[in-house]
Amino acid sequence: MAMNAVRICPSILNADHSRLLEEIGRVATADLLHLDVMDEIFVPNKTFSLEESREIISASPIPVDTHLMIINPDEAAILYAQAGSASVTFHLEASSNPSQTLKAIRGAGARAAIAIKPATPFHEVEPLLDDLDMLLIMTVEPGFGGQSFMSDQMGKVREAAEAISRLTHHKPWLQVDGGISLETIGIAAQAGADTFVAGSAIYKADDSTKMIAALRAQAQEIHNA
Numbered sequence: 001m002a003m004n005a006v007r008i009c010p011s012i013l014n015a016d017h018s019r020l021l022e023e024i025g026r027v028a029t030a031d032l033l034h035l036d037v038m039d040e041i042f043v044p045n046k047t048f049s050l051e052e053s054r055e056i057i058s059a060s061p062i063p064v065d066t067h068l069m070i071i072n073p074d075e076a077a078i079l080y081a082q083a084g085s086a087s088v089t090f091h092l093e094a095s096s097n098p099s100q101t102l103k104a105i106r107g108a109g110a111r112a113a114i115a116i117k118p119a120t121p122f123h124e125v126e127p128l129l130d131d132l133d134m135l136l137i138m139t140v141e142p143g144f145g146g147q148s149f150m151s152d153q154m155g156k157v158r159e160a161a162e163a164i165s166r167l168t169h170h171k172p173w174l175q176v177d178g179g180i181s182l183e184t185i186g187i188a189a190q191a192g193a194d195t196f197v198a199g200s201a202i203y204k205a206d207d208s209t210k211m212i213a214a215l216r217a218q219a220q221e222i223h224n225a
Contacts, residue, residue: 006219007031007173007195008212009065012056013047013145014199021059026208032065032086034177034197039070042094043143050079057084067115067177067197069142070094074101081108089113089136089175092125102131113175117142118150122159132172134195135160139188140178145199149179154191161192185215189222 011034015023024033035056040046048056057064063086070076073090074097080088081104088105092114095101105112113134116125118141125135137157140147153176160174176188177197185196198215205211 005194006189006216006223007175008202008216008219009034009175009195009197010202010208010212011036011145011177011197011199012203014203016203020056023203024056024060027202027212028061029209030062030202030212031195032063033060034199035064035066035085037066037068037070037080038143042071042091043069045143050076050083053080054083063087065089065197067136069115077101078104078108081105081110085110087111087113087134089115089134091115091117091142092128093117093120098128099131102128106133113172115142115177116156118153122156122163126163129163129167129172130170134173134175135164136175136177136197137193138178139176139180139184142178147179149181149184149187151184151187154187157188157191157193164192180215182211182214182218185218186222189219194219194223 008030009032010027010030013036038045038047065087066080066085068090088110102112111133115136139150139153173195175195176193180196180198181201
């Protein structure tokens with residue numbers, strides 16, 4: 001990836017699950033397909049089982065970015081990496097041994113990432129930056145699609161971006177997830193995010209391909225400035 005590359009990751013949480021393969025095909029011009037896995041325990045909703053996730057991963061024309069919103073990521077994360085996810089993200093708040101889980105994900109051939117909820121301060125994840133391929137800062141409370149962007153999280157994004165810029169050998173991607181649209185992607189890019197999960201904005205658009213291109217162009221323009 002180029003230094004200034006930005007990545008657009010459509011979330012299939014907002015897709016029509018009754019015709020999922022067709023919906024995945026609509027976003028083939030994106031960088032990664034964002035697969036939200038929820039267990040109805042860590043978050044109030046339930047989405048895809050491991051078996052359903054395997055089917056989605058094998059059907060996707062683009063690499064899959066799996067986001068685990070589950071209570072047992074230390075055991076489960078490696079299974080999603082072994083299933084073919086390009087990237088596996090688990091929540092710091094749900095993990096009892098994040099370093100070991102990151103190593104397991106990488107060992108299974110996927111990029112290893114951690115997510116933090118809006119109430120979790122950056123300093124709690126900062127010691128793990130060297131072990132991360134991506135940090136996900138939630139810009140909504142995890143568990144539901146279609147929520148409003150939390151601009152009060154931008155201070156945390158800036159803090160993370162500054163810490164990443166100080167790393168010399170390794171630069172994790174900085175992802176935001178929640179309420180990303182043409183109105184908000186510039187705010188998140190300005191704060192330093194380079195990887196953007198967008199659900200409603202893409203799946204409710206008349207033309208998903210055009211929306212993906214428009215989102216990418218907005219973020220890229222800020223990164224190139």
